[in-house]
Amino acid sequence: MSRFAVEPEFSHDQPARIGVLLVNLGTPDAPTAAAVKPYLRQFLSDPRVVEIPKLLWQLILRGVILNVRPKKSAHKYASIWSKEGSPLQVWTQKQARLLKGYLGERLQVPLSFAVGMRYGEPSIAAGLDTLKTAGCDRILLMPLYPQYAASTTATACDAAFTQLMRYRNQPALRTVRSFHDHAGYIDALAGQVRAHWQREGRGDHLLMSFHGLPRYTLTKGDPYFCHCHKTARLLADALELDPDQYTLSFQSRFGKAEWLKPYTADVLTKLGKAGVGRLDVICPGFAADCLETLEEIAIEGKETFLTAGGGSFRYIACLNDNGDWIKVLADLVERELSGWLAPDWQAEQATGLARESRERARKLGASK
Numbered sequence: 001m002s003r004f005a006v007e008p009e010f011s012h013d014q015p016a017r018i019g020v021l022l023v024n025l026g027t028p029d030a031p032t033a034a035a036v037k038p039y040l041r042q043f044l045s046d047p048r049v050v051e052i053p054k055l056l057w058q059l060i061l062r063g064v065i066l067n068v069r070p071k072k073s074a075h076k077y078a079s080i081w082s083k084e085g086s087p088l089q090v091w092t093q094k095q096a097r098l099l100k101g102y103l104g105e106r107l108q109v110p111l112s113f114a115v116g117m118r119y120g121e122p123s124i125a126a127g128l129d130t131l132k133t134a135g136c137d138r139i140l141l142m143p144l145y146p147q148y149a150a151s152t153t154a155t156a157c158d159a160a161f162t163q164l165m166r167y168r169n170q171p172a173l174r175t176v177r178s179f180h181d182h183a184g185y186i187d188a189l190a191g192q193v194r195a196h197w198q199r200e201g202r203g204d205h206l207l208m209s210f211h212g213l214p215r216y217t218l219t220k221g222d223p224y225f226c227h228c229h230k231t232a233r234l235l236a237d238a239l240e241l242d243p244d245q246y247t248l249s250f251q252s253r254f255g256k257a258e259w260l261k262p263y264t265a266d267v268l269t270k271l272g273k274a275g276v277g278r279l280d281v282i283c284p285g286f287a288a289d290c291l292e293t294l295e296e297i298a299i300e301g302k303e304t305f306l307t308a309g310g311g312s313f314r315y316i317a318c319l320n321d322n323g324d325w326i327k328v329l330a331d332l333v334e335r336e337l338s339g340w341l342a343p344d345w346q347a348e349q350a351t352g353l354a355r356e357s358r359e360r361a362r363k364l365g366a367s368k
């Protein structure tokens, strides 16, 4: 039996479409240990995420971590879950709808949109299937990670190319690598901070907390650390902050190994002990609010800061459905698609192929 999918007959007999797949990390289906366990198993079995020898790691993962962590994590998920579901899922789906509305009006080309999650549902494979079934012969993979990391961006691309291996009639695939220094993204972040200042008054210090990574990723050549620093510097410039008015830190350390420093929890303790009155906190690496921002920062982080003696902790929401952010996504998509939109010969060729195909189908039908 062939390992390639059987393509629908005359599948090229339809107008060519362009597909956009918005990719994010993914989230469990429910805030329960039973739902968190398979999600964590898939996530933490990814060799791009945990880079220790597979056999040893699977022993630790299945023997210890998957027996303890799902229950603890489920409890945390329950504290942030909304009526509509997991915030990461809800925001990502809304971003796809808003982008579709915005670009559908701007670009006069047949476009399809789908969401693909690297872990959990809807998977990247399912998202690509949806776009392919809709007739997309060119697909743009748009990971919603501003800063490139092998454990996020690269593994999303791996999953997409793995799915392409199953297709006989493969679409063309483009990928967005990073947008950590995109002017519109920096402006959208700055706008989010300014709007918060307008509502609450200006804080005394701004903490920019990014998701962490093991330190060895930096020495092995992952640009993530440098991308985070560049985003932070550009955001500080846009807000006209002096170096002593903001701090960059890395959160969500997993395991005992050394991760990128300074750790967010340590910085919160230090700022609290130093008696900082009004602390503003933003997580510029997360395009959507999720467990890591709403629970780890807005709940746990707040407690750390206040316990250490800090005044007030003011969490600034992620870009979520911010209109300027949707325009950033649209700009990234338009830039990538410009090469695909230009040549007329593709449309002409598609029409020609469709005609030939219809004629062939007619002849086949007539000879039966």
Ligand SMILES: C=CC1=C(C)c2cc3[nH]c(cc4nc(cc5[nH]c(cc1n2)c(C)c5CCC(=O)O)C(CCC(=O)O)=C4C)c(C)c3C=C
Binding pocket: 025, 026, 027, 028, 040, 049, 050, 069, 073, 086, 088, 145, 149, 151, 152, 211, 212, 213, 214, 224, 252, 254, 285, 286, 289, 290, 291, 292
């Ligand atoms: C070795 C472990 C992990 C690495 C490396 C890692 C990198 C990484 N993660 C994100 C973004 C998110 N992570 C989220 C949750 C999460 N992350 C890890 C571990 C690593 N992340 C775990 C075990 C979990 C699950 C929750 C838990 O049990 O603690 C999320 C939130 C998902 C949600 O459902 O809301 C995001 C988003 C980035 C950007 C990154 C590397 C830069």
Ligand SMILES: [Fe+2]
Binding pocket: 211, 252
């Ligand atoms: Fe993570």
Ligand SMILES: [Fe+2]
Binding pocket: 252, 291, 292, 296
């Ligand atoms: Fe966390």
